[in-house]
Amino acid sequence: MGDTVQLKKQITLFQGVAIIVGIIIGSGIFVSPVGILMHTKSVGFSMIMWACCGLYNTLCALCYAELGASIPQSGGEYIYIRRAFGDYPAFVCLWINFLLICPVGIAALSLIASLYILQPIFPDCTVPPLAERFIAICLVWFLIAINCRNVKWATRVQVVITASKLIALAIIIVMGIVYLAMGDGESFQNSFEDSDFSAGAIALSFYSGFWAYSGWSYLNFLTEELVNPNRNLPLAIMISMGVVIGVYLVTNIAYLAVLTPAQMVKSTAVAVTFAEQTMGVMQWLMPILIAISVCGTMNGTALSMSRLFFIGAKNNHMPAFMSMIQYKYLTPASSLFIILCLTLCFQSSNDIWFLIEMEGFGFASILTIVFAGQVWLRFKEPDLKRPIKVPIALPAVLCLVSLAVVILTFYQKMTESLLALLLVAVGTVLYLIGNRWTNKPDFIQSKITAVNIFFQKLLLVVPQENEKDLQWD
Template sequence: MDTTTGKLHLKREVGLISAVCLIVGTMIGSGIYMSPEWVLRYVGSPGASLLIWTASGLICTIAAFAYVELGTTIKESGGEYIYIFRNFGHVPAFLCSWTSVFLARPAGIAAMSLSLAQYVAAPFYGECRPPSAVVKCTAAASILILGIINGLNVKLATRIQNVFTFAKLLSLFIIVTGGIVLIFKGHIHNFQNAFKGTIGEIGSVGMAFQQGMWSYDGWNNLNYVTEEIRRPQVNLPRALLISLPLVTLLYLMVNISYLAAMSPAEMITSGAVAVTWGNKVLGRWGWIIPLSVVLSTFGSVNGTFFTGGRTCYVAAREGSMVTMLIPVFLLIISVSLVVAPIIGDPRIEYLFVFLFLLSGLLVYLLLIHFKLCAGLMDRPTVFLQLLLEVAPTEANLE
């Protein structure tokens, strides 16, 4: 508890190793096992797909420099929410938290949990697809378990993250090693004329970047727990600048391994490129790959839980700068990655996203700005805090 402001602050229990594991463990989910075929489908050639993977990692690394400055200047948890709040005020910060808490985080957790459940249930049904009810119940159980773990103990959640991060790194090293062996055996035909058939349309390139960037998603999650990092001015930049080059190199080597084992046509039609790779290269040991997907996705969901709750926490606590060239560059890149797929492939879903943002603005105006129904949630909030033993975000120190 901060005795000067009366606001609750979180304990600093995340060291450098845990910080690196949090970033790497959240980034490496199911994406690297599934996205490569889509990146290749959109750009049309092995060489172009490898450029997309490299450029995606480079963009995230450049963005990390901005987040290092933000995280060491604004030493509060909450990630994008608190940065927007401190620089632009309540309304854009509320829309950020509204989108994150009610749409982006839940949808991401649900999608990853369904992928996890699909791979958990698959071995019990042989060649058949697992029933939808089994997959959904397994996904719900994983969400419940991880929600309880993250609600009970920060140290337990970080230890689980560390264990699963090392497990998923081991599985990627297996794929990388297999690719190196194949290349030494002469499987290099897919790297000859590597750019033949490249598709250069803006919409296709934009969609390829979205697939690649999705696999890197989570690189910024450490900034959601800034208040819990020991010596954040030192460990935050170190963790980001260790994690991002490591993951970029791993992703590039994994894609090279995929291309050493399969033709572009096989990758595009595989449906699950890592599983296809495992069956071709590992033979009867191919079951290691589905297990790796389960471990990766479980760790990624845990990391999302661990960091996602901090946005809600900081937004509740608050009641809801960086210099020149890097932010400008990132703004241009971000706008381009958003606009290019809309121009190249307009869809009705984009309208739904815009309407959801408008609904958040309406909620803000009615409940926060004009304070309609003020005090309506006070009693339910106090009741839930007492029932769940949740500390209030502010305390009366008088």
């Protein structure tokens, strides 16, 4: 049964590490890694906060490793919340990812990548908005097309992109070492002077660092396509977090070896400012490498999130055609097509950063529910096989910390948070109509069926074969 219509196990440990590292290391470390420095007001304290944020995200990743190994199904946090709390909380998680986290993130990143691709062409003037949007649209189309065509192509692209961004960081690190060897270490003298140890400064700097490390959970959306997930999922997460923490710390040291803290805080793109002072005529290379880095985050997000929507549709939380896969290429083309459409809509927004702040509130809310569900599952299903088992106090504490982040976000960004809650309310209405209203009139059901058939013919997608017929290549 080599031609079984199924998603196949073809993502290796190495590719899994590339996916996670490629998603986490996006634009932040290149463009504006100054949030922590700005709030802590000292080099020494900022480095401590970078390490603490990395440790916190690693602990979060450990909890996800337990959940992924215990419940080895694609869909990540959506599956874990559904297992713990049932149907509706899982739908809320899916809806937030569907409407905010995935398309908003890809739309914003595509515009950032486009800006840095065009920057060397327009070095002394503003990049034309029309050209910026055109390149952004082309990037999204290209990456979605690769994901629709072949999973191996998408993961290989991710490996190449991850290698490219690590090369860019290696250039920065080597330059920084050279400057340190030459004795340019003024930024590290009296490194804790003027530190702001107030609770507000710590909270805001933690908030900045928290998002700089986001992306470690995305491999959990691909568990069913991961080779030997019980071994490779936790290994990939731990290896990736170790690589990212080390790279972030060393890169910040390299920046400070060349730039003063004041220059970093004022810079709109630290890596570009760094290149201007160190790379001479080759400084044009850095914006291109930043763009490639951002494309890696876009590609990994599309690859991972399409599986989430695919699984959600199988549970009747999304239209039925989104639970189908392309009959020839065995990819979730329907979900990828919807991601493309939503992303193109958000690309036309005049205030994409407002949407990103809504996205942040949604993600922190999801984490709170996931960790609460992990604690509850210890009591609800004590006999569940857990190849990895963290102390129950860990998800309990992380739940409280995530809840504090939600409250802080709500306090700082009340308008965005309220709008996010309103969108959840709209999703609730759709959930009641689509999922709970089982006895729909024939004329409504026929329209729904017609839409599913239309997309099935348009995208050449078919229902996935039964689990009992599954044979992995």
